[in-house]
Amino acid sequence: MSNERPDAGRARRVTIFDVAAASGVSRGTISRYLNGSGYVSEGARLAIKDAVEEVGYVPNTAARSLATRQTKNIAFVVHESHNMFYNDPNLGGMLTAANRVLSEADFQLVILILDTEQTLSRIAGHLRGGYVDGAILVSVRAEDPLLRIVQELGLPAAMAGRPAGASSIPWVDVDNVEAARGICARLVGTGRKRIAMIEGPEAMRAARERLAGFTSALGADFDANLVIPTPDWGHEAGFAAMRELLRRDPDIDGVFAACDALAIGAMDALREAGKSVPCDVGVVGFDDSLWAKRAFPGLSTVRQPVEEMGAIMASLVLRQLKGEDLRHAHEIVPTSIVWRDSA
């Protein structure tokens, strides 16, 4: 019989041959049973079930993916330093949601963190080596080499944030302009007159878009002198920017920071300057990170539906895997405003 495992000698791991021997049916039937491809009798089904239990069989991933030419792995590629990976308040939610959707479809998420040139080549190798069936790209840079690689490979993918250059990869994003306009309008609505903005890195699309929303909400009250870009999205940058803003105009009574960390930094600077939040100055942020909730006072901010975005990206990838052509597809998801005590 060809059900007997060849070479019964040295230490081998449990294979489908062992299940065949223990259950009395052939490899083919077992394979059909495992993959649910029908045509397996009730008797065989039970015998196989028992045999799998008895010999402790687990299908070998490598062999399976060699045969099927797919790995059931989806890469979650983060183009940030490890530190940022932990600081970015949006990644966690996207990851969780994407993972949930993919798990349901029996796919596994593999997290790849791209933080140096060296890792780029390693990750490129992983994508090329048939290590994953698709990819979810997060915090992609403008002109990111990753985009080129993914597109060359024709790898099913989806990304967070609209692409900067030419790219056919489907994406999900929020309407930053509208969200920023919304929260700033409410800041204006509470009677603030001298409202400043801490813009974030001006090279980043999100920062520029949020500035556009800010400008639109302020209308005639807008004062370009009260907008300060920062080198990064961090707490210290927000602190420094707020100090500078107060130097330019001590009578500022409202601040829109392009992200929560910047806002927290700004609140520290205001406290240092003896200003009270929200009495003297109203502060609003963006992201609804943990920082916003834990801040003192609680920070009013824009909540991005990161879970939804993660889930959408996952299903965009899955749909491509099923054969759909989703080039240039995209989705804009709605934000909401979380009103706390800071404004």
Added chain:
Amino acid sequence: MSNERPDAGRARRVTIFDVAAASGVSRGTISRYLNGSGYVSEGARLAIKDAVEEVGYVPNTAARSLATRQTKNIAFVVHESHNMFYNDPNLGGMLTAANRVLSEADFQLVILILDTEQTLSRIAGHLRGGYVDGAILVSVRAEDPLLRIVQELGLPAAMAGRPAGASSIPWVDVDNVEAARGICARLVGTGRKRIAMIEGPEAMRAARERLAGFTSALGADFDANLVIPTPDWGHEAGFAAMRELLRRDPDIDGVFAACDALAIGAMDALREAGKSVPCDVGVVGFDDSLWAKRAFPGLSTVRQPVEEMGAIMASLVLRQLKGEDLRHAHEIVPTSIVWRDSA
């Protein structure tokens, strides 16, 4: 020649056969070249190098691991909810360092997050299915089913924190007792007399050990009434505990919180009560997380060498992969105190 690829028809990916055809040498030689197993002439070496470039060859991971019976993957298993994954200040550093060490040895880190029963079986399947060659276990629970699985498989592994029950898995940990004693001694040294502790979840070993250090540092000044356990390690729990402590004794002039998040919550409660930190009350934490640095005032705390711990765990796994028997091996790494403004 057996260097020709069989079935030149339909769309195939680039394999070692293509490199063989393009370079004029056999698969065997190419394999030796790729794996650096010597005995490849200079001429062959160059021809292969060019051919790889020309045809765009990347070795197929699945085929390779099927043949070698190893995957070059190490699992980084986190037994926490996704949220905690992002909040735990120690995980990031361990992950980064472990990843660096493993990359150098040409291994890839695969992050597995274990947060539900359902994921447990999926992860168990992954470990059993020969998906990884080893595992790094982080934030393991007492009586964790994961430990049993890993030990049954004889999977090379290492864990952070000493095991609760019987386990032969090598581990790395800090000396919580000594670290807590150290920072509390300095709190005492600044003249504080009524010092309280926010203990953390009393079921957790780390919490109990830090309490032991606290007790030892205070000596005769220790007052069991000023120790409060919390349901979790979070900010809100710290806030609530501090309120209760102030109710029990409004004259408290020092607080040791078992982690930074608890300490930040305590500082918020102190502020609410009109107490100034550090003038009225000195506060110290544990972990040296980002929270500690960003807090206002900056939080004095214990820094755990998380990078070192991550690196050690990685090398413990690598050494086992080379055949070393490291059962019951362990290492205690030294902590340091970061003195900021809160005490």
Added chain:
DNA sequence: CAACGGTGTGTGAGCGTGCACATAAGCCCA
């Protein structure tokens, strides 16, 4: 000059699956 050891190369046999195909058994209906 034959024997030998080191170097370099090619080839067959696996690694553990899934899939296509061949085949068999049972049933219904012409």
Added chain:
DNA sequence: TGGGCTTATGTGCACGCTCACACACCGTTG
């Protein structure tokens, strides 16, 4: 009774690689 359909099962081969072995070549040595 025989042909066709559905259901159920077994078998060869491919997936792309590594590894062990066989062998060929070279210079050295007794």
